[in-house]
Amino acid sequence: MxxxxxxxxxxxxxxxxxxxxxxxxxxxxxxxxxxxxxxxxxxxxxxxxxxxxxxxxxxxxxxxxxxxxxxxxxxxxxxxxxxxxxxxxxxxxxxxxxxxxxxxxxxxxxxxxxxxxxxxxxxxxxxxxxxxxxxxxxxxxxxxxxxxxxxxxxxxxxxxxxxxxxxxxxxxxxxxxxxxxxxxxxxxxxxxxxxxxxxxxxxxxxxxxxxxxxxxxxxxxxxxxxxxxxxxxxxxxxxxxxxxxxxxLDEDKVVNLNVLLRKKEYICVNKKGNIKDYKAIVKNCDGSAYLYLKDKEDEKLKEDIYNLLTDFNKDFNCIEAIYNREEAINFGADPECTFILEANKGYYFLDQFEGEIIREVKDHHIGVVPDFTRSTHGYSPFxxxxxxxxxxxxxxxxxxxxxxxxxxxxxxxxxxxxxxxxxxxxxxxxxxxxxx
Incomplete structure (x- = not known):
């Protein structure tokens, strides 16, 4: 009609x-x-x-x-x-x-x-x-x-x-x-x-x-x-x-989970400082982040990564939730991810694989095109x-x-x-x- x-x-x-x-x-x-x-x-x-x-x-x-x-x-x-x-x-x-x-x-x-x-x-x-x-x-x-x-x-x-x-x-x-x-x-x-x-x-x-x-x-x-x-x-x-x-939402701390994944040898870096291979990697969405496995069918790897993130979060409490692929799809997010990670208030994600895992945002990093921000989005709409x-x-x-x-x-x-x-x-x- x-x-x-x-x-x-x-x-x-x-x-x-x-x-x-x-x-x-x-x-x-x-x-x-x-x-x-x-x-x-x-x-x-x-x-x-x-x-x-x-x-x-x-x-x-x-x-x-x-x-x-x-x-x-x-x-x-x-x-x-x-x-x-x-x-x-x-x-x-x-x-x-x-x-x-x-x-x-x-x-x-x-x-x-x-x-x-x-x-x-x-x-x-x-x-x-x-x-x-x-x-x-x-x-x-x-x-x-x-x-x-x-x-x-x-x-x-x-x-x-x-x-x-x-x-x-x-x-x-x-x-x-x-x-x-x-x-x-x-x-x-x-x-x-x-x-x-x-x-x-x-x-x-x-x-x-x-x-x-x-x-x-x-x-x-x-x-x-x-x-x-x-x-x-x-x-x-x-x-x-x-x-x-x-x-x-306002935030003051950056989380670089790829640093953690590199330390645990899930990310391999060559002599030039570039990633040459990975088993698991994070791609940020600012207030949330996708975690991708190179082999999506590897259930043991999936469990290991989940446990790694859960144990890490006990000390820092920077992750509000870890959603699996099925939950991500229900939210309407990328069906290719293994997990989608939701940051706690005050935190957001970046993709760096060098330096500190958690870094405080300092005023001198703020510019016309800031390396870090004071407020961001990408979080759960709820x-x-x-x-x-x-x-x-x-x-x-x-x-x-x-x-x-x-x-x-x-x-x-x-x-x-x-x-x-x-x-x-x-x-x-x-x-x-x-x-x-």
Whole structure:
């Protein structure tokens, strides 16, 4: 049965790291306050496991858990790469997406810094992709993975606002690019990913004054988006969705379990200091971590590793839970892992196999691109005070409906319904209480 399309223009605005905890504060800011008055919303949205940006944004456009869409982490498992590549490209994402189906139906789509869209069919695309090799140029890498002429125009007009990936400069650039796109392209589906708040919290901490200022900048951006829609004469035909992908938690200690695995000779390192082989290895997801066995069928090894981690944790209490493969699959995480490890509050994981197993975060390590962070995510979505939000205003949306709780997998089907699209492979469902 064909679904009736409810809106001509759908704007999906992702404020990376926006938390349920922020809802009270943003409700006092002028533009958020006015938006929420008219909105239907849920301020308790459970993200996916691991609660990372790329798995979450892939879920938003597919309605699937990471185990089904394939984006099970931010970064790829690339042995001996100090800076692994991220899941930048559309090719990593399994199955149908909201934007592909929209394009098939003749709609125009724009995406600005939306994760996992490089090399996609999006007509106006500036994907989130980094020059991850010393010889690469950021602008060229971005243009080769997106829409070249569109990006040329954006860089020419607004490139002066950007300073690498520093914030708030990057979001200031993305924001002006978004306003330009609204005015000049009028896409039927727009996806934009703002990272100012998330970056600021990583560097300064969840409750920092800097984070409050990032929320205030987002409030100004929201006001300018609404004004641009009104000035362009399309506000009354539009639907605006504001959402977060995950929350975050403050921490002050790093756990490098690969150091432990190396000491116990489960990881072998050559004379150059590179891993030449392993029986067991950890791949971090910040607040959680996957543990992979080279031989997944080795039950004795599995038991030995479990006992090793359990004994180690008796002394340090840095691991809140060790989930087996079946439990990981039930959570929607990577079905290829042997265990998924959940960090205790105050801890997060990295992949280093040299130095101390547990290391305290010191202020002098914090920089523009910090080696360590003061606040992070990737934890279980069911940790306390750790949910995110979903708010919507406009065509096809009821006014004033409040949903007690929902899941991130429900967002894709709900967004699709507004465009007359059914995500048939989705794990989530349409939240009919929001739909007019």
């Amino acid at each position: 064909e679904i009736a399309r409810k809106t001509k223009y759908l704007f999906v605005i992702s404020f990376d790291g926006l938390s349920t905890v922020d809802f009270e504060y943003i409700s006092t800011l002028p533009n958020f306050k006015e938006f929420i008055k008219k909105a239907s919303y849920c301020k308790k949205v459970y993200s996916v496991y691991p609660t990372l940006t790329y798995p979450a944004h892939a879920t938003i456009v597919t309605g699937k858990y990471p185990k089904n869409h394939g984006i099970i982490n931010n970064t790829l498992f690339q042995l001996n790469r100090k800076k692994p590549d991220w899941y930048w490209k559309r090719q990593y994402l399994k199955g149908e997406t909201l934007y592909d189906l929209a394009i098939e139906r003749g709609m125009k789509v724009a995406a600005i810094l939306w994760p996992v869209t490089a090399k996609s069919k999006i007509q106006y695309n500036m994907p989130e992709v980094l020059a991850n090799r010393p010889w690469q140029n950021q602008i060229i890498v971005s243009m080769l993975n997106g829409t070249p002429f569109y990006q040329y125009r954006l860089n020419k007009a607004f490139g002066h606002l950007r300073s690498g990936i520093r914030q708030p400069n990057l979001d200031n650039f993305a924001h002006e690019a978004f306003l330009y796109t609204i005015k000049n392209k009028r896409p039927n589906l727009s996806l934009i990913h703002y990272t100012d708040l998330d970056t600021t919290r990583h560097i300064h901490g969840f409750h920092s004054q800097n984070a409050m200022e990032a929320l205030e900048r987002h409030d100004r951006r929201l006001g300018e988006i609404i004004n641009t829609l009104k000035e362009s004469g399309i506000y009354e035909e539009s639907t605006i969705v504001l959402l977060g992908d995950h929350s975050s 940790k306390e005070n750790y949910t995110t939000v979903f708010m919507a205003v406009g065509k096809g949306i009821k006014k004033g409906a409040v949903i007690e709780e929902m899941n991130l997998v429900d967002e894709g089907p709900t967004l699709g319904n507004l465009l007359g699209i059914e995500l048939k492979e989705a794990d989530g469902k349409v939240i009919w209480e929001l739909i007019e």
